[in-house]
């Protein structure tokens with residue numbers, strides 16, 4: 001077996017970053033850091049310039065997601081993982097139902113199971129490579145699943161579970177690797193939350209949530225009855241959704257954010273909107289994903305991991321390799337050639353490639369990637 005293979009330079013993609021998050025950051029986003037080198041970086045997030053940046057992100061996302069009346073954008077520190085804890089502390093009243101079908105969807109369910117003031121969650125579990133939505137369940141006040149299960153490359157539908165609204169329940173969607181890459185009708189959700197290091201091509205560390213009036217009201221109601229003597233629930237101030245909403249309304253965050261992350265995020269949201277918003281971004285991701293799925297379908301040694309075509313993600317593409325090709329070796333040879341982060345999710349443990357095809361990735365680079373993989377496969 002060849003230790004490594006040198007891919008001819010003219011075959012290589014222009015940019016070799018195909019991670020599923022962190023993901024490619026466009027050079028223009030980095031240049032935006034330079035532009036803000038003295039006016040934004042190293043300045044107070046309580047003053048106008050940084051607040052304008054936050055305001056622009058909120059406005060840009062409102063337009064990107066075509067926000068229904070009364071919906072608001074909130075943000076804070078801690079990433080999507082932190083939002084799971086915020087949801088447990090501030091949004092779920094008694095009990096939540098979860099669709100779990102991979103690492104990320106299962107992690108939120110685990111948090112809810114660990115919260116001592118919540119009833120044990122009701123879990124609807126699907127096999128990795130498929131999705132399963134939670135079903136209408138008596139007593140439940142929040143339905144939770146992931147739009148895009150990043151660990152397996154599965155996209156799930158986003159719509160309210162029939163009967164859930166009548167029940168007064170909220171729909172909380174983990175959109176971390178979907179927002180900006182997959183189409184969504186926000187009116188079908190109460191919290192559509194994500195981090196900026198996937199489709200928004202920024203750095204990690206922030207969470208952003210699109211919130212319905214019902215979600216904002218729920219948080220206010222839950223938080224009104226806690227932290228009193230004898231109350232059954234403690235909401236740490238850092239996990240208060242109400243305080244995040246109040247700060248976001250003032251174009252601020254509860255505590256100090258990474259200004260660099262905000263600058264790069266703001267640049268990306270503007271870039272997406274200037275190019276045609278959600279319709280453009282999702283078509284571009286879909287094109288890249290189709291290139292990969294078509295290549296894998298036609299390949300002698302590769303095939304899409306997700307068998308249900310409708311569930312194949314157009315944001316994160318997973319491709320199984322047969323035993324003739326060692327995925328670990330393939331990934332490491334690609335890396336030697338500057339093509340990085342094509343590994344499958346570690347805990348899934350398959351002989352697999354996983355490729356992030358977020359809007360920042362050029363569809364022509366995805367085509368080049370398939371040719372590089374074939375080139376290496378022939379020489380391994």
Ligand SMILES: *Cc1c(COP(=O)(O)O)cnc(C)c1O
Pocket residue numbers: 021078079080081082104105146148149150174175176177195204205
């Ligand atoms: C990446 C990811 C997360 C975790 O995001 P952090 O910013 O690291 O907290 C959660 N859910 C999904 C679906 C993800 O892809």
